[in-house]
Amino acid sequence: MKAELLIVGGTIVDPSTGRSGAGDVLVSQGRIVGVVEPGTAVEAERTLDAAGCYVSPGFIDIHTHIYEGVQEMGVAPDRVGIDQGVTTVVDAGSSGFANYEDFVKRSIEPSKSRVLAWLNISAPGLAEGRSELADLAKLDPKATLEVIERHRDSIIGIKARMSGSVVKTSGIRPLEIAKDTAREAGLPVMVHVGNAPPALGDVLDLLEAGDVVTHAFHGKAGGILDADGSLIPQAAAALERGVLFDVGHGSSSFSFDTMIKAKELGIHPYSISTDLYLVNLVEGPVYSQAITMTKLLALGYTLEEVIAWATSAPAKVLGLETEIGTLKEGSEADITIFRIEEEPVLLKDAEGKTIAYNQQLIPQYTIRAGEIYSCST
Template sequence: MASAETFDLILKNGLIIDPANARSGPGDLAVRDGRIAAVQGSIPDAKGKTVIDVSGCIVTPGLIDMHCHICQKLPVSSDTLRCVDADAHMPQQGVTTAVDAGTCGWRDFFNFKEEVIDKAKVRILAFVNIAAGGMLSMETEREPANFHSRIAAELAAAFPDIAVGIKTAHYRPEPPFTEHYPAWTSVDKALEAAELCGLPAMFDVWPAPGRSYEDLLLKKMRPGDIHTHVFARHIPVLEADGHIAPYVLEAREKGILFDLGHGAGSFSFRNAIPAGRQGFFPDTISTDLYTDNIAGPAIGLTHVMSKFLSMGLPLDDVIARTTVKPAAAIGHPELGTLNTGSCADITVLKLHEGSCGYTDSEGKRFSGNKKLECIAAIREGRFLYNPGGLGLPQWDEPR
């Protein structure tokens, strides 16, 4: 006789927020064989092998950190960006998919895949840096001779399950631009590579005389390309009178995407709060996590999400910016959703209300009133993070 236990896992009585399906309300969620099997008002306990009551918690698709740095590599040279360990730092912040934002160039990508991506429990996707050495040897990001659009494109095309786009960063933050160092060369090469492999490009570019933010957004970037570090102090999202620059709104209208990329030096309340008050928030909320910001001010994705909740962005909108929106931006619509049949990546959160403080990259403080806590992170039906022992037997139960 067939077992009555139809599902491997049922999460009961949660507040289910699944912006991909415009769902936001109480309900139960069931998992079978690593996939979402049902999301509905009520699922009988008898149908689950493991049944967990998540009353008072929020159940969302597994969170996606759209911009972080997890390409660990030894030996570390003096100009290597020091990365974090994805399994150590992502699940406790609710992240089941971590997108490395171009730490690695084509030169080291195979090693990154073999040594980090293939061995991690967290799903890792990656932008490929247009510079040969990426941020593992940042001097290559500053030298046009190291930008190889055809090689970067072919590498991205060779790993379609991992590579999600092309990245350029850290190229000549200051003029002068010369014949040897043209103002736009890293942008142009990244765009060329992105065209060749049919993926978006992500830009970390310092505006400078001869290389304006307006021109980057309106003359260079294509719909679906991503500008990251949107609320960094050096990004002129606001005009002198405090209003959002009209060309920023025009770019959004055109389909240009804006990513937060908090980082150690790329999040300023002086930009973020006035922009938010005018209704301008990033399309995707991400940490830009690396070792220099993990103890603050970025800390992790739920911490960064909590800043936006406290700044007044509604909960469902914050969840959308860490689930369905990044999934769409990186061309993986099968992620960031609780669609029946999709992989069972699930995050369980608790929202705490009460006074709390947050910091930014300029050493400034903001008084908040909301804080998210990660209760559990599940990838394909298996717990990556479960500090409270959800679903486990009590210690004194007979074996």
């Protein structure tokens, strides 16, 4: 067999195919050629030694803020992308139809990471403060649809942030507009949930299969669990319909208590995203998708589950499951090589609660379309 790049000696973990265990990965022309048994004779131009490491599909983070220089808290995509073992980073509503062309120039074109976006249903996105849905005059479905049509290659859905400080007196109306627009475009919505109003139940009732609730496991009042710790009926109904619950860690939206109670009820995240922006990247408690994944390991989820929720599951959210989030032959050669370091670590949620754990998931190399990048740790 022949390949441009051969990744040898690693342990494969690819939930999309169910393959796990020792294996070598062959890459040519930016694509996966195959995964073979260790020791298979391969003529390779370049070999990357992955001994002691895991080799998985490239991590995908569906909630980040990467409109650097315009959104106050935005960071450069590669800082939370290839630098951290993440091959695909999705901006969650930092721009809207009024500035999406600028987002393409600043954030997509210069980046080595694959950059996609949920387009904010409000014209300026988050470029003019954080109450972008308070004035309904800023929502224009026609203009939004025009921008989507021009950028089908990078816009994968519409973002609506449905919490009190964002919508003010607009109530549930911005989400109705976002849903109508998304339906017309044939795309999902990602809804940010937080403090009411609107009430979470009213938000969930508007969502359909494939729509994403980010910050689903926050620790604020009015979340998916009621005061007795039971799942609210609208959340149960939403899950039944195929609405997807995403982590969206952020500075104030990830609670170990909520996650533990939800886990006991059999409610697990569909995808692990970070809501990374400047402050929570530099000062925590988020830091990276890898650390967020480590927190899920600490809660007792298996490596297979955690990798699935950062690879094959988010690829499905994006409608790209045949291209990324997999090591299947013919797919894009987006690969993360990481190790599990056995060392004590104190993990902190967004409520100030800590959990002591004895392992850390540490990315070593990011391979994006066949190019190798070392991760900064």
